[in-house]
Amino acid sequence: MTGVAATGVRVLGLVLRRCLTMAVTLAVISALVFLVIKLPPGDYLTNRIAELRASGEAASVSRAELLIRQYGLDRPVYEQYLMWVGLWPGPAGFSGLLQGDWGWSFEYDRPVAEVVGDALWLTLVVNLAALAFVHAVAIPIALYSATHRHTAGDAVVTVLGYVGLAVPGFLLALILLFYANRWFGLSIGGLYDPAFTGKPWDWPKVRSLLAHLVVPTLVIGLGGTAAMIRRMRANLLDELAKPYTVTARAKGLPPLRALLKYPFRMSLNPFVADIGNLLPHLVSGSVLVSLVLSLPTVGPLLLEALRSQDQFMAGFILMFTAGLTLVGMLISDLALVWLDPRIRMGAR
Amino acid sequence: MSPLLSIRDLSVAFRGDGGPVEVLHRLSLDVARGRTLALVGESGSGKSVTAQAILRILPRAATITKGRILYDDGGRSSDLAALPADGPAMRRLRGRRIAMIFQEPMTCLSPLHTIGDQIGEALRVHTGAGRAEADARTREALVRVGFPDPARALTTYPFELSGGLRQRAMIAMALILRPPLLVADEPTTALDVTTQAQILALLARLQEETGMSILLITHDLGVVANMAHDIAVLYRGRLMEAGPLRTVMRRPGHAYLRALLDAVPRFDMAPGERLTPIREARPALPAARAVPAPAGPILRVEGVSRSFTLRSGRFWSAPRNVRAVAEASLEIRAGQTLGLVGESGSGKTTLARMVMRALKPDAGRILFDDGRGPRDVHGLAGGDLFAYRRHVQYVFQDPYASLDPRMSVRQILSEPMEIHGLDPAIRRSRPAELMAMVGLDPGALGRYPHAFSGGQRQRIGIARALALEPRLLVLDEPVSALDVSVQAQILNLLKDLQAALGLSYLIVSHNLAVIDYMADTISVMCRGRIVEEAPRAVLFRDPAHPYTRTLLAAVPDPSLDHPLDFAAVTRDLSDPARWPEPFRLAPDETGILQEIEPGHRVRRSAARDARAA
Numbered sequence: 026m027t028g029v030a031a032t033g034v035r036v037l038g039l040v041l042r043r044c045l046t047m048a049v050t051l052a053v054i055s056a057l058v059f060l061v062i063k064l065p066p067g068d069y070l071t072n073r074i075a076e077l078r079a080s081g082e083a084a085s086v087s088r089a090e091l092l093i094r095q096y097g098l099d100r101p102v103y104e105q106y107l108m109w110v111g112l113w114p115g116p117a118g119f120s121g122l123l124q125g126d127w128g129w130s131f132e133y134d135r136p137v138a139e140v141v142g143d144a145l146w147l148t149l150v151v152n153l154a155a156l157a158f159v160h161a162v163a164i165p166i167a168l169y170s171a172t173h174r175h176t177a178g179d180a181v182v183t184v185l186g187y188v189g190l191a192v193p194g195f196l197l198a199l200i201l202l203f204y205a206n207r208w209f210g211l212s213i214g215g216l217y218d219p220a221f222t223g224k225p226w227d228w229p230k231v232r233s234l235l236a237h238l239v240v241p242t243l244v245i246g247l248g249g250t251a252a253m254i255r256r257m258r259a260n261l262l263d264e265l266a267k268p269y270t271v272t273a274r275a276k277g278l279p280p281l282r283a284l285l286k287y288p289f290r291m292s293l294n295p296f297v298a299d300i301g302n303l304l305p306h307l308v309s310g311s312v313l314v315s316l317v318l319s320l321p322t323v324g325p326l327l328l329e330a331l332r333s334q335d336q337f338m339a340g341f342i343l344m345f346t347a348g349l350t351l352v353g354m355l356i357s358d359l360a361l362v363w364l365d366p367r368i369r370m371g372a373r
Numbered sequence: 374m375s376p377l378l379s380i381r382d383l384s385v386a387f388r389g390d391g392g393p394v395e396v397l398h399r400l401s402l403d404v405a406r407g408r409t410l411a412l413v414g415e416s417g418s419g420k421s422v423t424a425q426a427i428l429r430i431l432p433r434a435a436t437i438t439k440g441r442i443l444y445d446d447g448g449r450s451s452d453l454a455a456l457p458a459d460g461p462a463m464r465r466l467r468g469r470r471i472a473m474i475f476q477e478p479m480t481c482l483s484p485l486h487t488i489g490d491q492i493g494e495a496l497r498v499h500t501g502a503g504r505a506e507a508d509a510r511t512r513e514a515l516v517r518v519g520f521p522d523p524a525r526a527l528t529t530y531p532f533e534l535s536g537g538l539r540q541r542a543m544i545a546m547a548l549i550l551r552p553p554l555l556v557a558d559e560p561t562t563a564l565d566v567t568t569q570a571q572i573l574a575l576l577a578r579l580q581e582e583t584g585m586s587i588l589l590i591t592h593d594l595g596v597v598a599n600m601a602h603d604i605a606v607l608y609r610g611r612l613m614e615a616g617p618l619r620t621v622m623r624r625p626g627h628a629y630l631r632a633l634l635d636a637v638p639r640f641d642m643a644p645g646e647r648l649t650p651i652r653e654a655r656p657a658l659p660a661a662r663a664v665p666a667p668a669g670p671i672l673r674v675e676g677v678s679r680s681f682t683l684r685s686g687r688f689w690s691a692p693r694n695v696r697a698v699a700e701a702s703l704e705i706r707a708g709q710t711l712g713l714v715g716e717s718g719s720g721k722t723t724l725a726r727m728v729m730r731a732l733k734p735d736a737g738r739i740l741f742d743d744g745r746g747p748r749d750v751h752g753l754a755g756g757d758l759f760a761y762r763r764h765v766q767y768v769f770q771d772p773y774a775s776l777d778p779r780m781s782v783r784q785i786l787s788e789p790m791e792i793h794g795l796d797p798a799i800r801r802s803r804p805a806e807l808m809a810m811v812g813l814d815p816g817a818l819g820r821y822p823h824a825f826s827g828g829q830r831q832r833i834g835i836a837r838a839l840a841l842e843p844r845l846l847v848l849d850e851p852v853s854a855l856d857v858s859v860q861a862q863i864l865n866l867l868k869d870l871q872a873a874l875g876l877s878y879l880i881v882s883h884n885l886a887v888i889d890y891m892a893d894t895i896s897v898m899c900r901g902r903i904v905e906e907a908p909r910a911v912l913f914r915d916p917a918h919p920y921t922r923t924l925l926a927a928v929p930d931p932s933l934d935h936p937l938d939f940a941a942v943t944r945d946l947s948d949p950a951r952w953p954e955p956f957r958l959a960p961d962e963t964g965i966l967q968e969i970e971p972g973h974r975v976r977r978s979a980a981r982d983a984r985a986a
Contacts, residue, residue, distance in 0.1 A: 174433075268481040274430050276495045276546070277468035280459050287483050366530045367484055 035369075036362060043358065047351045054347045055122070059106045062336050062343075069131045069334045070098060096129065096337075109340065122344065128337025132330065137341045141323065145345075147216055148322040150234075151241050152311065156303070158246035159253055167257030171265060172284065182254065189251030195317040198244045202318065205240055214319035216241075241318055245311045253296075260295060264288035290364075297360045304353030305346040375445055376403035377554055377586045378427070383440035383454065385422050385431065396422050398610045399440065404554065409580065409587040411601035411618070413594065413633070415856045419610040420590045424556045427588070428473055429458040444554075446470055468495040472547035476559040478539035482531040488515075489527030492546040499550060514545040517582075518575060536717070537568035544575065551583055558590045565716040565883060567942060570927035573600055574939035592857050594637055595929030598622065599937045606630045622933055636861040637931050638886040640913060648890065650862035654812030654832065658873040666707040667742035671877045672728065672845060674703040677737030679723055697723040699901040700737065700963050703879075704894075705845070710871065710878040712892030712909070714885055714924070716947065720901040721881045725847050728879060729767055730758075741765070743844065763793055766838035770850035772830035776822040782808070782833055783818040789840045807836040811866060828859030832866065839870070848880040852887060864890055885928050889913055894972070897921045900949055902963060904956075907973035917975045919956055920946050954978070 070093050077085045093099055097108050097115050107113030109128065111121025120126045127137040170179045205211040212218045217233040224230055264270065265288050273283040312324035323342060330339035362369050383400045386393035397419040404410045412420045425431045427442055442453040444466065456463045472495075475481040482491060492514060493507030502510070508527060515523035518541040531539055540560065547555060557576065561569035573596065580587060589600055597604060597618070604622070605615040606629060614627040625631040635649040679698045698720040705711045715721040726732040728739055730750055740747035743764055753761050766789075769775035776785060786804040795803075805815035811832040822830055831851065838846055851867070852860040864887065870876060882888050888895055889909060896906040897920065905918040916922045923946040929937055949958035955977045958964050966974040 268475055268477060269483045271430055272473075272475065272481045272543075272546075273483075273494075274459075275428050275467055275473045276498065277464045277466070278494070278498055279464065282498075286486075290485055291483070365485060366487075367532055370530070370533065 036359070039362065040355070040359070043355050047355065050351060051344075051348065055110055055344060056106065058340055058343045058347070059109060062331075062334070062339055063102055063105075065334065067334070068098060068336055072334065073131070092129075092131065109337070122341075127341045130330075130335055130338040132333050132335040132338065137338050140338065141326065141341065144321055144323045144326055147320070148324070151216070151238065151320060151322060152245065152306070154238050154242045155245040155249070155311075158242050159249040162246070163250045163253035163257060167254045167261060168284065168289065170254065171258045171261035172280075174262065186251040186254045189247045190255075192247070194244050194248060194311075194314045197247065198240065198314050198317045201240045201243065209236075211236060211240075216320055241311075241314065241320060244314050244318070256295070257292060260292035261288055264291045267291075294361065294365060297357050297364060300357035300360065301350055301354030304349040304356075377406045377445055378404040378588070379443045380423070380427075381441045381443065383423070383426060383442060384438045385419070385426055385435055386438045387432075388434045388436075393436075393438070395438070396435070396610050397426070400607075400610075400612055401440075402605050402612065402615055404586050404588050405603065406553075406586055407580070407584045408602040409589050409600055410603045410605060411589045411591060411597040412605050412607060413591060413597055413630075414607035415592060415858050417609070418607040420607050421558055422610075423607075424473065424558050424588065424590055427453060427556060428467055428471060429453060429456065429463050430467075430473075431458075444471070465499070468547075468552070469499045469550045470552050471554045471556065472550070472552040473556040473558065474540070474543045474547045474560050476562050478536060478543045478563070479531060481543060482539060484530060484532055487528050487530055488534070488542045489529075492542060492549055495546065496549050510549060511545070514549045515542075517548070517579065518542075518545045520545075535568075536564050537571060540564060540568075540572050541575065544572075544579070548579060548583070548585075552585065554586050554588065556588045556590070559592070560589075561596060562591070562593070566885065567716065567923055567927040567947065569596075570929070570937055570939070570942035573929070573937065574942060576600070577939060593929065594634060594857070594931035598931050598933055599929045606633075619933065622931075633858065634931060636858055638861070638864070638890040639931060640886065640889060640928070640935075641932070642890070644910070647868075648861035648865060650865060651858040652862060654862045654866050656812040656866055656869055657809035658869055659806075659810065660873075666875070667744050667747075669742060669747065670704045671707040671742050672703070672705040672879070673738075673740040673742075673747060674701060674724070674728065675738045675740065676700045676702055677724070677727060677734040677739060679720075679727060679732060679734050696901050696961075698727070698734075701898070701901070701903050702737075702966075703896055703903070703906075705877050705879060706893075707844070707877055708871070708875050709893040710880055710891050712888035712895040713879065713881045713898060714883065714888050714895060715898035716883055716924075718900075719898040721898050722849060723901075724898070725767075725849055725879065725881050729765060729847055730761070741845070759793070763841045764844045766841065766843040766846055768831075768834050768838050768846060768848045768851050771854050772827050772834055773822075773854075775834055776830055778822055781819055781821055782825075785822070785833060786818070786837055786840055789837060793841055795841075803840065807839060810839065810870070811836045826859075827855050828862055831855060831859075831863055835863075835866065835870070839874070842874075843876070845877045845879065848878055850882050850884075851880065853882065853884060860887070867891065885924060897924065899947060902949070902958075902976060903966070904976045905974065906966075911970070911973050915973075917969055917973070919952050 070089050074086055074089045077083075077089065095116055097105055100108070104113055108115040109121050111119055111123035111126070113119075115121075127141075129135075130137050130140045133140045166182055170182045173179050202213055206213055216237050217230055218237075221230040221233055267288070270283065270288050273287050274280075278286070311322075312328055314320075315322045315324040316328075327339065327342045329335070330342065379402070381401050383397060384395060385397040386395045400419070400423060402410065412423060414420045422431065422435065425435075426437055431437070437454050440454060443450050444453055446466070451462070453463065453466070482488070489508060489511050493502075493511040496502050496507045496510055511527060512523045515526050520526045520538065520541060526542070531542070534542065560576070561572050564572060576587065577600065579585070587600075589596070591597060601618045603616065604618050606613040606627065608629050613629045614621060614625065621630070622634075625634065632649070632651045636651055638648060677698060678696065678700050680694050680696045682694055701720070701724055703711060703713070703724075713721045713724065723732065727734050728750070730753075733751060739750040741750050741761060741764065742748070743760070748757070750761060780788070783804050786807050787800050790800045790803065804818055808815040808818060813829060813832055813836070817824070822833065825833065848867070852863050855863060867878070868891070871878060878891070880888065880891050892909050894906065894908050895912045896903045897912075897918065898904070899920045905912065905916065905921045912921065913925065916925055923942065926938055927942045946952060949962075950960060952958065958978055962978065964976045965979045966976050968974045
């Protein structure tokens with residue numbers, strides 16, 4: 026049908042235009058990120074050299090000075106920036122973000138890609154688990170509480186929600202860790218038993234990962250669950266009062282079917298629009314909990330990199346999160362186009 | 374034969390802060406088979422609550438406290454009031470045996486689901502029909518309600534349709550299972566007058582075809598006179614009067630219905646005849662004052678045009694240009710009223726906004742004469758513009774949205790005076806005068822808008838517009854958001870104020886009866902063009918343009934002697950390309966206004982002259 030084809034062309038156009046603006050946005054963000062990292066006086070290496078001089082380790086000083094030349098840290102800031110992006114020839118030719126070289130972590134004395142690699146996907150696993158938990162728990166509760174407004178059940182859920190919002194995550198994490206260790210013999214902290222460190226991913230290690238996932242999922246998810254119940258309930262209450270909900274009842278639809286087909290579907294829009302904020306949160310969020318639970322995720326790495334001015338490391342993580350934000354926004358826009366015909370047709 | 378539905382002793386109460394509030398008190402009425410019962414009343418009379426009680430879709434806070442609702446389902450009578458509201462027995466009746474249509478076809482349809490999905494849904498739920506069968510039956514239903522392209526309509530969304538088509542879709546949805554009873558809650562109130570006539574004609578035809586009964590809830594006695602077989606009048610939750618339409622309308626036994634009939638503007642009113650509001654506003658009018666009147670017209674609009682650019686949904690296609698107003702000209706004499714009539718989208722509000730200088734015209738001039746000679750409104754600047762703002766004031770359609778709920782009435786009334794830097798002594802004393810002028814108690818100045826009814830709020834809006842002693846009031850649908858019983862009160866007030874203060878009015882409305890009652894001269898707008906203008910008496914006696922004629926023919930008259938000609942209104946004449954010669958206009962053609970008698974001008978195509986020449 027022509028309508029479908031026209032919509033297809035429109036969506037394709039949307040994607041292309043958005044990719045273009047995303048590229049421009051990323052370029053601007055990269056400049057800002059670099060600027061912010063460079064703002065404090067000195068960098069990792071000059072600080073290190075000063076430290077080494079103070080302790081009289083002259084041999085190491087020359088090694089650090091070599092690194093400074095190798096990474097062009099003695100060049101003007103704009104050159105450094107362009108080299109980092111990959112638009113300026115460094116000592117090793119064009120080698121920057123555009124070429125897929127994320128740079129060197131001075132702190133770990135290893136390439137950034139190596140340091141971050143494992144942490145990235147573990148972060149995604151932890152936070153996706155938390156996200157799934159939030160939705161699986163919050164949506165049914167919100168549906169119940171919106172349709173049973175001002176009943177005892179609604180009140181109980183509301184109070185629990187507030188408690189969930191108010192309890193500090195790291196505190197809950199400590200308590201849960203303690204009992205998980207005492208009752209189930211789970212090792213404290215980390216995402217798998219220390220015995221598996223450096224081992225290949227076989228079944229026992231995955232099982233250990235799953236067992237260790239429970240506490241972080243609960244802790245990270247709980248605050249989000251409470252917030253989501255509140256928002257979902259409020260959205261639903263708005264939609265439940267709309268005339269089309271009454272129309273559905275007047276048609277003789279069973280209550281649950283009417284609820285899911287009309288008000289629930291309508292109330293999803295704000296959440297879909299939120300994906301853009303959610304994705305970067307998956308990486309950089311939950312730093313405090315990760316620290317307390319000593320999870321090998323990206324959050325603590327970023328914190329450390331920023332503190333020690335490990336510039337390529339910090340720069341890469343920040344760029345990665347920015348990229349995720351943009352991708353998330355594209356996904357949410359496309360999902361809205363798919364979900365909501367009003368947006369698809371460009372009306373109102 | 375026993376009635377299809379009979380309500381006995383029905384009482385409904387809402388939970389309130391101070392205990393239950395009874396909104397329906399021991400109502401008894403019958404809906405006969407194959408007939409239409411009109412349930413008439415003002416807002417708050419309990420007519421919608423009755424409909425919701427029948428379908429058991431009352432709001433959560435409301436409960437049926439007493440009485441029975443007996444529905445005869447093929448010889449088996451069941452008491453709806455006794456069934457669990459969302460139980461299977463009630464659900465089997467809803468949509469299948471009793472269906473309902475609502476006032477707002479836009480908000481009653483889900484914007485996320487196609488028309489086809491929503492119409493076929495009742496069928497799938499009640500009969501277990503599959504997609505394909507539901508689609509086929511939906512297409513049939515769409516044909517029955519007069520959809521131009523039913524196959525395409527299946528996959529369209531409500532926002533792609535006009536108001537009239539949306540309401541047709543709602544009707545198709547309600548009637549797909551051919552229920553014996555249709556409850557229609559103000560089904561045409563949100564529609565334009567020609568669309569309303571078409572929908573009414575459709576309902577009448579469907580009733581003839583299927584023999585269904587209709588419970589028609591409305592406040593419009595014109596609709597009642599044209600649709601109903603029986604009538605029941607509600608007032609504050611109590612039944613005032615019920616019976617066959619002819620008996621009741623010809624000899625209303627109850628004072629309330631008589632009063633309601635007298636409060637509605639009619640076309641056959643004698644010149645100078647006043648409406649009799651149910652509750653009269655008692656304005657304390659100042660003595661008539663001499664206003665320096667300009668020699669010529671106070672406002673002249675000369676060949677004004679305005680286009681809007683619509684960004685289309687497609688990403689690469691060029692934006693569309695829509696001419697909202699095309700070379701419109703108007704003239705208002707000092708102390709007189711010009712009525713601007715048109716349906717939604719005709720450009721009448723755009724024109725009013727340009728007079729207010731809220732929008733800039735693309736071409737043409739708007740001349741205002743404050744007694745010192747006409748000057749172009751859009752050329753004013755600085756102090757002259759500030760003075761113009763004082764002279765021309767606006768009264769809005771929606772008395773709820775146009776008053777800031779966080780400002781007291783005193784603040785609302787004195788704000789314009791503060792802006793214009795009036796003497797503090799006047800600022801203190803004038804709000805009380807203004808309140809008295811619109812018939813409100815000056816003692817209520819400290820209260821906030823929510824403490825007032827719709828009609829009272831509209832009077833506050835008028836008082837605010839009068840605060841700066843303007844010369845010209847632009848009244849944008851001043852009564853269309855109000856109950857009939859209050860409309861007369863506001864219209865009379867506006868007339869009295871005009872006489873006392875020497876005001877000139879530009880009144881914009883889609884309601885021809887209101888314009889007829891208020892205006893000295895009338896301009897009819899359609900698709901951005903003024904198609905006909907004439908003194909009031911002439912236009913209604915002798916309309917020349919086919920569009921004006923359709924518009925007039927579509928107004929339901931409350932008297933039983935002027936029934937709507939349903940055959941005439943089903944022709945859609947809102948498209949200039951479909952007008953008969955010599956009126957037909959090409960899409961971009963403006964045509965010319967031709968004077969056919971003094972003061973009576975009609976737009977027709979200029980192309981014909983060119984061909985003849």
